[in-house]
Amino acid sequence: MKSRSEHRTLVVSHDPAWPPVSGADLRNVQNVQAASEFGPSHLVSLRPHEADGPGSKAFTVASLIRRDDPRRPAVNRPRTRIEPRISAIAIERLLAEVDRFRPDTVILEGIGLQAFIEPLRPHVPQLVLDMHNVESDLALQVGAGALRGVAIRLNSSLLRWHERQAGKKVDRIWTCTAADRDRVLSRFKRPIPLDVVPNAIPRxxxxxxxxxxxxxxxxxxxxxxxxxxxxxxxxxxxxxxxxxxxxxxxxxxxxxxxxxxxxxxxxxxxxxxxxxxxxxxxxxxxxxxxxxxxxxxxxxxxxxxxxxxxxxxxxxxxxxxxxxxxxxxxxxxxxxxxxxxxxxxxxxxxxxxxxxxxxxxxxxxxxxxxxxxxxxxxxxxxxxxxxxxxxxx
CATH class of the missing domain: 3.40.50.2000 (Glycogen Phosphorylase B;)
Incomplete structure (x- = not known):
């Protein structure tokens, strides 16, 4: 059995999170830095970093899409506003990163990256979905008072369905707060480990x-x-x-x-x-x-x-x-x-x-x-x- 100092963690984000700028960046960096205390850690973004290699002393970074890549067909059909288009080359590069780094745990940033779950599942001992936002609830809040009320509710319902489907395929879910944990937990029929990982104080x-x-x-x-x-x-x-x-x-x-x-x-x-x-x-x-x-x-x-x-x-x-x-x-x-x-x-x-x-x-x-x-x-x-x-x- 591996010791804690040997646990290898790979975090997958949408935007390049290093150096951190937005709240999502800060959370992804806090997670990969904290994980580095238990073993090697690696941060992989869908969108391109300026350069792959060392992120900080604690972790390395890589990108799945490069600026000079030819346009390739998407493997997913984005049906919600938070889903990016994910090409076959991004999937190939992610699996190559997994094969090279050999993580014990992969942490996916949010339900928007759900298209990575199926390809990753056979290759990862532990798959974690980090729901730093409960997107189905957030969609209703942002759309409150909008004229497109029906569209907003449909988008929220679709996101909630995706959240439930993802919960069936991952090993653990993280939320930022106990309130979010309780909301998410009420939506699953089967027990699933659901951990509160608070946001950290930046810098x-x-x-x-x-x-x-x-x-x-x-x-x-x-x-x-x-x-x-x-x-x-x-x-x-x-x-x-x-x-x-x-x-x-x-x-x-x-x-x-x-x-x-x-x-x-x-x-x-x-x-x-x-x-x-x-x-x-x-x-x-x-x-x-x-x-x-x-x-x-x-x-x-x-x-x-x-x-x-x-x-x-x-x-x-x-x-x-x-x-x-x-x-x-x-x-x-x-x-x-x-x-x-x-x-x-x-x-x-x-x-x-x-x-x-x-x-x-x-x-x-x-x-x-x-x-x-x-x-x-x-x-x-x-x-x-x-x-x-x-x-x-």
Missing amino acids: FHEIAASLKDPPADDAPPSILFVGHLGYAPNVQAAVRLARGIFPLIHKAFPRARLHLAGRHPKPLVKALADLPGVHLHANPLTLEKLFAQASITIVPLRAGGGSRIKILEAAAWGIPVVATPLAVEGLELEPGRQVVVGETDKELAQMAIDLLNDKVRLCSQRDEARRAVCDLHGPEAIRRAVGLGLGLV
């Missing part, structure tokens, strides 16, 4: 061991929102924040600034930079300066799956969080003590104003939240969760 090693001093009383408030600005739930939240919430805060604090930072902003987000006090940071190379200057972060999500990495990172940096109930779902942060929670634009704006006016409460909340997220989402917690999810701990 934990870059965060100072002690918190910075809060902004000076005469400093203009700096409000921060970080996320993939091409992702529909984040686009909705950014527009809501800039057009509905921030103007109310700006009336109370005329020198306040709202900073929107993230990858690939949609035109709808780019237009927000024309509003008074709003600044857009597209595709930032680093967030360190923005985190260091932020007074608070506001996360007014109406849709989203898994757990919000942007909140974990802000709390670890000592930035107080104001958010909707959905945004903090699954994070085990106590409302009123470690996070401020509101539903409407007016509630969220007033809560932010009250927090900015009460430095004692602001400091207490940030201290409490930092301790909580470091305990629950720090490196040791993630290492143990991945070990359990691999069946090794």
